[in-house]
Amino acid sequence: MIDLTINKTGLEHNLRKAKENRIIIPTIAQMQHPETIPEKIRERLKTVGLWDVDPLNLFRITWKNEAKESGGLFQAVPNYIELPPALTGVPCRIVAMVGKWFPTGCHKVGASFGCLAPRLVTGQFDVNRHKAVWPSTGNYCRGGAFNSRLLGAQGVAILPAEMSQERFDWLHEIGAEVIATPGCESNVKEIFDKTNELKQDPQYMIFNQFEEMGNPLWHYNVTGNALADVYEAIKRPGDRFAGAAFTSGSAGTMSAGDLLKEKYPHLKLAVGEALQCPTILENGFGGHRIEGIGDKHIPWIHNVKNTDMVIDIDDEDSQRLLRLFNTPEGQAYLKNELHLDDELIEKLTWLGISGIANVLCCIKMAKYYEFTERDVVGTVLTDSAVMYGSRIQELNDRYGAYNPHEAAMDHALHMLGLKLDNMQELTYADRKRVHNLKYYTWVEQQGKTVEELNALWYDTEGTWDTVHAQAKDLDELINAFNEATGLLKDL
Secondary structure (H helix, E strand, O other): OOOOOOOHHHHHHHHHHHHHHOOOOOOHHHHHOHHHOOHHHHHHHOOOEOOOOOHHHHHHOOOOEOOOOEOOOEOOOOOEEEEOHHHHOOOOEEEEEEOOOOHHHOOHHHHHHHHHHHHHHHOOOOOOOOEEEEEOOOHHHHHHHHHHHHOOOEEEEEEEOOOOHHHHHHHHHOOOEEEEEOOOOOOHHHHHHHHHHHOOOOOEEEOOOOOOOHHHHHHHHHHHHHHHHHHHHHOOOOOEEEEEEEEOOOOOOHHHHHHHHHHOOOOEEEEEEEOOOOHHHHOOOOOOOOOOOOOOOOOOOOOHHHOOEEEEEOHHHHHHHHHHHOOHHHHHHHHHOOOOOHHHHHHHHHOOHHHHHHHHHHHHHHHHHOOOOOEEEEEEEOOOHHHHHHHHHHHHHHHOOOOHHHHHHHHHHHHHOOOOOOEEEOOHHHHHHHHHOHHHHHHOOOOOOHHHHHHHHHOOHHHHHHHHHHHHHHHHHHHHHHHHHOOHHHO
16 A cells, blocks of 8 residues: 655645746546646647656656657557567457657656655655655666656666666766666666665665555556557457556556456456566576566566466567567568558567567467457557667677568567467466565565565455555645645646
């Protein structure tokens, strides 16, 4: 449950800062339904770029932005890509909702808002006293740093040193304090160790996406409903929403699956991870290259009891397909051999590395459950290839010049050739085994209690359901905050 206790002193400071910087905070309901955003705010957004450091861009933390780099407003159906059988090799409809058209180019800006907003509008986070610390394997800390700037706070980004150079460059540009920890995507403990060190200084407030319940609150209410909106818009007579699959970074998006399973009770929910670090599948360890997911632990916020399947993806598959979708030679193959249209080929650049892994999870799920052309499988594309230009160049340097023959091989081996290995449908006992792994990270290392751990398994109403429902309480506090600044009246 999210603590919404008011700190009057901090709240006064935050209100003063908001007045000075003309900051109006959107509600969760407005992120679900941007058509309810005040007309004067929508009018002003017509002159604001998607990535501009402007508080108005808080209102673009929604899946329903127009696909425009500047001046875009909102649309009824979120941006999505439907991947055809000629590309995927399976008959079902695979639909991926697009994160590129968020500010920062990634939906993690939403999860970070869900973590910061409750403490900001209660005054628990005091902009005069605190720095907001964002531990991440890359995109979450970018979203947190962006929201910190927009909300008048100082952000501190913590991420592994081996993440893409684009991430570090952007964080420095936005004025965040940047701390690089040893290792790669799999070195989450090193991130935790650094945050525990910073906790000793009262000026730092930690927003740990792996445990902050504002993360699943946002994804359940915003991402889950957005995916449902996509399905309702595209479904044909006889179709069913059969499955959803998300790789586990923080496991925030898995809570979107919680919402979908409530709306579509027969839906199967899969969690993905890197084969090179098979934490869920094998209680294993290792290092991998699927930027955007972390492992060697089970996130506190993962509702494992609601997860039907684990799917492991070879990081080489994601890497090779990244090159296929983002080089002239690969795009020529897609056009000339698969006969994909130019619009779809362009949209395939909207898939970042973890987004590709999500799609591969959907394909393996479809093969396992033998989904047909009447089945729809949903996922999200966390970010796009914009953040991975250096990785594409590394692949070119490693393997040499690309050509149509290699493009055909990459498609055949790394997408069409996916098999039913390295995946498991989870029984009740399997899910409990995975849940119990949380003990070693969260109870032994991070200060949680056994009682809290058991509650996540046995007390669904008092934990997950309560958190999901707190969106209404948070919105009431946001509305009160905006009312107190008086800025809505001055629009």
